[in-house]
Amino acid sequence: MSGLFPVLVGERSALRFGGRELTYGQLGGAAGALAARVRDAGRVAVWATPELETAVAVVGTLLAGRAAVPLNPRSGEKELAHILADSAPTAVLAAPGAELPAALAGLPRIDVDAGAVGPVPEDDTTGSDPALVVYTSGTTGPPKGAVIPRRALAATLDALADAWQWTGEDVLVHGLPLFHVHGLVLGILGPLRRGGSVRHLGRFDTDGVTRELNDGATMLFGVPTMYHRIAEALPADPRLAKALGRARLLVSGSAALPVHDHERIAAATGRRVVERYGMTETLMNTSVRADGEARAGTVGVPLPGVELRLVEEDGTAIAEYDGETVGEIQVRGPNLFTEYLNRPDATAAAFTADGWFRTGDMAVREPDGCVRIVGRKATDLIKSGGYKIGAGEIENALLEHPGVREAAVTGEPDADLGERIVAWIVPADPQSPPAAGELADHVAGRLAPHKRPRVVRYLDALPRNDMGKIMKRALGEHA
Numbered sequence: 501m502s503g504l505f506p507v508l509v510g511e512r513s514a515l516r517f518g519g520r521e522l523t524y525g526q527l528g529g530a531a532g533a534l535a536a537r538v539r540d541a542g543r544v545a546v547w548a549t550p551e552l553e554t555a556v557a558v559v560g561t562l563l564a565g566r567a568a569v570p571l572n573p574r575s576g577e578k579e580l581a582h583i584l585a586d587s588a589p590t591a592v593l594a595a596p597g598a599e600l601p602a603a604l605a606g607l608p609r610i611d612v613d614a615g616a617v618g619p620v621p622e623d624d625t626t627g628s629d630p631a632l633v634v635y636t637s638g639t640t641g642p643p644k645g646a647v648i649p650r651r652a653l654a655a656t657l658d659a660l661a662d663a664w665q666w667t668g669e670d671v672l673v674h675g676l677p678l679f680h681v682h683g684l685v686l687g688i689l690g691p692l693r694r695g696g697s698v699r700h701l702g703r704f705d706t707d708g709v710t711r712e713l714n715d716g717a718t719m720l721f722g723v724p725t726m727y728h729r730i731a732e733a734l735p736a737d738p739r740l741a742k743a744l745g746r747a748r749l750l751v752s753g754s755a756a757l758p759v760h761d762h763e764r765i766a767a768a769t770g771r772r773v774v775e776r777y778g779m780t781e782t783l784m785n786t787s788v789r790a791d792g793e794a795r796a797g798t799v800g801v802p803l804p805g806v807e808l809r810l811v812e813e814d815g816t817a818i819a820e821y822d823g824e825t826v827g828e829i830q831v832r833g834p835n836l837f838t839e840y841l842n843r844p845d846a847t848a849a850a851f852t853a854d855g856w857f858r859t860g861d862m863a864v865r866e867p868d869g870c871v872r873i874v875g876r877k878a879t880d881l882i883k884s885g886g887y888k889i890g891a892g893e894i895e896n897a898l899l900e901h902p903g904v905r906e907a908a909v910t911g912e913p914d915a916d917l918g919e920r921i922v923a924w925i926v927p928a929d930p931q932s933p934p935a936a937g938e939l940a941d942h943v944a945g946r947l948a949p950h951k952r953p954r955v956v957r958y959l960d961a962l963p964r965n966d967m968g969k970i971m972k973r974a975l976g977e978h979a
Contacts, residue, residue, distance in 0.1 A: 503623030504562055504631075504653060507668075507695040508532075514692060516699045517552045522614065524695075527559065533618030534560030537610060538591065543633060545569045545589040545607065548679035550702050553595035553612040555678070555688050558632075560612075561593070562650075563621055567630035568593075569645070570679040577603050582642050586842055587633050627651030627834075633841055634681060634780050637965065645841035646781045653685060655834040656783035657693045659803035660686070663787045664749055664774070666719075668695035673712040674721040675704030681780055682754050687721050706733045706740050713743035720747055723754045724761065725968030727773060731764040744769040749790055751776060755969045756873060756892055758899045762796035775799045777873060781837045781850070782857060785829075786871050797896065798870040806833040807856075808871070810863060815852065821865040826888045828877055829863050830856040862890055880972070882911035884919045885950055894921065894953065897946045903927055903934035906962050908970045909953065923953035924975055926961055933958050 508528030515522045522530065538544050538561055546557045548570040561568040569587045571580065580603040592604050596611040631650045635643035660666060672691045676683030691698040699717060701708040704726050713720065722730075727750075734741050744750065744765070750773045757775055766772050772794030776787035785808060788800035802808040810818040810827030818827040836857055839847045851857055862881050863873045874890020875881060882889045891909035898907035906926035911919035923943075927933035934942075936956035944952040963974040 503625065504650060504689070505559065505692050508620050512695070513697045515552060515555050515688075516697070517550070517555075518700075518702050520552050520614075522552065522556075526615075527556065527692075528620045529617035530556045530612075530614050531560035531563050532620040533616035534593070534610075534612060535564035535621050536618050538566055538593075539564045539621070541566055542590045543567045543569055543587055543630075544610075545571050545584070545587070545592040545604075547571055547573060547592055547594035547598055547600060547604075548677070548684070549573055549595060549598060550675075550678055550700060551595050552614050553593075556614050557593040557612045558678075558684065558688070559692065562631055563623075565623075565625045565629065567633055567647070569633045569635075570684060572677070572679040577601060579643065580604070583635050583645070586642075587645055625650055627654070628838070630838070632685075634679075636780050637969075644843055644846055646837040647839050647841055648780075648783070648837050652783050652835050652837065653689060654693070655805055656685070656778075656803075657690050659805055659835070660690065660776075660784060660787065661694060662804050663776075663789045663800075664719075664751070665790045666690070666694055666696075670694065670719050670748070671697045671699065671712075671717040672719045672721060673699045673701065673709060673717040675701035675708065675726070676721060676723065681778065681783060682721070682723070685783060686753075704729075706730055706737065710737075710740045710743040713747055714739075718748040719751065720744075720749075721751050721753070723968045724752060724757045725964070727752050727757055727765065728761050731761045731768075734764065734768040741768045744771055747771060749774060753778065756896075757796075759796045759896045760899050772796075777861075777871065779859060779861075782831055782859065783835045785831050785835070785859075788870075795870065797893075798866065798872050800871065801869050802831075802871075803835075806831060806835060809856070810865060818865075821867050821869060823864055823866045823872070826862050826864055826874060826881070826890060829859045829861045829871070829873075831859060832856045864890075880909075882909075882919050882921055884911065884914070884917045884921060889921065889951055893947060894923070894943055894951055897943045897951075898923060898925070898939060898953075900946070901934060901939060901942050903929065903932075904939070908962050908972060908975060910972055910975060912955070914954070917954075920954040921951065922955045922957065924957050924959055924962065926959055930960070 514524045514527045591608045632648040633645045774788045777799035778784035875892045880891035894909045905928045908924040914920035940952040963971045
């Protein structure tokens with residue numbers, strides 16, 4: 501068939517979740533049967549648990565030409581109520597027996613039958629038709645629904661196939677949640693578009709990674725928290741090191757992978773982790789290529805079809821690829837979302853007059869064009885003593901200190917400097933944390949004196965969201 505999924509027939513394994521598996525033929529039958537049930541629906545919500553039924557629900561909805569709204573099962577009642585009121589789905593798709601919260605009580609429920617059989621419908625959609633409405637994390641207000649068109653899915657997945665030499669022979673293993681772009685679009689729809697296989701662990705653990713990579717899996721997708729756990733486990737687990745060494749590609753995303761974790765994994769396995777850069781509104785923008793140098797600290801070059809530029813605060817484009825000049829990333833291409841649902845004001849503000857999307861991410865470009873992200877404009881750009889400083893590079897330097905387990909860096913007002921650099925440290929040994937002066941000297945010796953932290957605060961743990969990203973706005977509660 502044509503469309504997003506060229507192959508939905510045959511006996512090749514398409515999806516495996518634990519002991520449950522669907523071939524492409526079985527997936528086509530189950531998704532086709534579901535498509536017939538939602539063909540006349542509007543948008544449909546998907547209760548996105550890490551189960552086979554979630555994948556069937558999304559594929560079936562896309563086959564029907566409808567838009568799916570993935571729901572995070574860990575969302576609170578207030579957030580769910582907002583998403584439902586905003587997206588107005590006509591039904592919720594869920595695995596049989598899944599317990600739904602009260603916020604969904606008024607919505608018709610359709611249980612997804614992974615064993616159903618129905619014909620795969622012909623694709624009569626266009627590239628501009630909505631495929632997904634994915635809600636942002638809502639760090640600056642209620643979550644906004646990014647409307648992702650079908651062309652963006654195809655463009656991103658095909659560009660990654662080029663960058664990663666991704667084929668139908670690849671078998672992907674991951675344990676990511678299925679309510680966001682990384683786990684759902686890349687981790688489920690990506691292998692299905694290539695005609696390959698995906699094995700979902702249900703819940704990430706290093707034993708599962710070892711088992712699947714030793715059983716023919718060729719690729720691993722994860723977030724930095726997962727790779728940190730891998731790096732911590734490697735010294736005592738030679739089977740894990742051997743399994744990772746067999747992988748064709750190890751990919752990390754959703755946040756920067758600290759350099760020291762890169763190096764520990766490479767030293768133990770002989771494999772370099774590849775990083776890529778994307779966000780809900782743009783899907784994927786850049787990646788280190790499979791046939792390129794996997795250099796720690798960089799997210800590679802723009803993907804085929806993606807235009808990327810760095811700009812000053814006044815919108816002036818930065819021409820220098822000097823590895824030092826910090827600017828905001830703006831992107832343009834077929835990978836972009838079309839709008840924030842019901843938010844024309846926010847949509848207009850997100851784009852420049854000439855059609856570039858303002859990502860809010862700050863970066864520098866190396867002489868070879870590789871992009872190195874230094875943080876978010878809102879939370880990670882620190883203006884201190886006349887310098888523009890990215891929090892990310894200071895965090896990486898701090899993580900290279902043996903006494904530091906976790907680190908985050910923010911800025912706070914300073915009468916003399918404008919902003920002073922604050923380091924939030926989870927010490928490796930809580931009984932003997934590294935001294936503030938020692939950490940400041942450590943950073944100054946690796947980067948530059950003006951990038952040293954002026955204040956160090958110690959925590960038992962850093963606040964993180966479901967994806968393992970540090971929630972810097974929450975750090976203010978500990979000040």
